[in-house]
Amino acid sequence: LAKTTQPISMDSYEGQEVNITCSHNNIATNDYITWYQQFPSQGPRFIIQGYKTKVTNEVASLFIPADRKSSTLSLPRVSLSDTAVYYCLVGLGDSGYSTLTFGKGTMLLVSP
Amino acid sequence: EPEVTQTPSHQVTQMGQEVILRCVPISNHLYFYWYRQILGQKVEFLVSFYNNEISEKSEIFDDQFSVERPDGSNFTLKIRSTKLEDSAMYFCASSLPGLNYGYTFGSGTRLTVV
Numbered sequence: 001l002a003k004t005t006q007p008i009s010m011d012s013y014e015g016q017e018v019n020i021t022c023s024h025n026n027i028a029t030n031d032y033i034t035w036y037q038q039f040p041s042q043g044p045r046f047i048i049q050g051y052k053t054k055v056t057n058e059v060a061s062l063f064i065p066a067d068r069k070s071s072t073l074s075l076p077r078v079s080l081s082d083t084a085v086y087y088c089l090v091g092l093g094d095s096g097y098s099t100l101t102f103g104k105g106t107m108l109l110v111s112p
Numbered sequence: 113e114p115e116v117t118q119t120p121s122h123q124v125t126q127m128g129q130e131v132i133l134r135c136v137p138i139s140n141h142l143y144f145y146w147y148r149q150i151l152g153q154k155v156e157f158l159v160s161f162y163n164n165e166i167s168e169k170s171e172i173f174d175d176q177f178s179v180e181r182p183d184g185s186n187f188t189l190k191i192r193s194t195k196l197e198d199s200a201m202y203f204c205a206s207s208l209p210g211l212n213y214g215y216t217f218g219s220g221t222r223l224t225v226v
Binding site: 034036038041042043044045046049087099100101102103104 | 116145147154155156157160168201203205214215216217218219220222
């Protein structure tokens with residue numbers, strides 16, 4: 001499994017754009033990059049998934065450079081409710097199923 | 113939005129007792145999982161289940177643990193003879209096969225072994 005590295009914590013203010021970068025130097029050809037969000041005492045929640053270039057949904061954007069050795073989760077105009085731990089995971093290849101291996105994630109704290 | 117439902121939300125048990133944690137996965141999902149998270153630590157994989165059998169299990173999932181899908185809707189995790197170190201949040205998840213589907217996790221059961 002490709003190992004991921006992301007900052008332990010980040011601070012932001014309401015209304016700002018937040019970019020969380022994840023390194024995954026050993027990503028395999030058929031690996032996808034997936035981001036989850038976890039609030040305290042809740043299960044992780046799927047945010048976004050991508051393979052290359054850019055993916056955007058109603059919650060976030062995911063930027064993946066051509067070499068795919070890193071990815072950046074972009075949260076536009078964060079609010080206090082975006083305070084959570086964000087996990088970058090690599091896997092879910094074309095087998096259609098993959099065990100998720102969570103790291104420590106990035107604790108994002110949004111302040112007023 | 114479809115949800116994975118877990119019951120109970122909190123369970124306290126005495127060391128050595130057996131507990132059963134229950135989950136109702138999303139109805140059209142085919143893969144089912146249990147994860148756990150000890151307070152302040154990472155989310156850890158326990159077991160995956162597909163087509164009525166275990167697909168994969170971690171080192172944590174020893175003979176003390178078992179899973180079952182007793183009917184078409186429930187998915188259970190049984191912990192025999194609980195230990196203090198089994199205290200954790202236990203999350204059930206389910207997923208569809210395919211490239212673009214993430215897991216859907218339940219809100220968890222907080223197990224406290226005293």
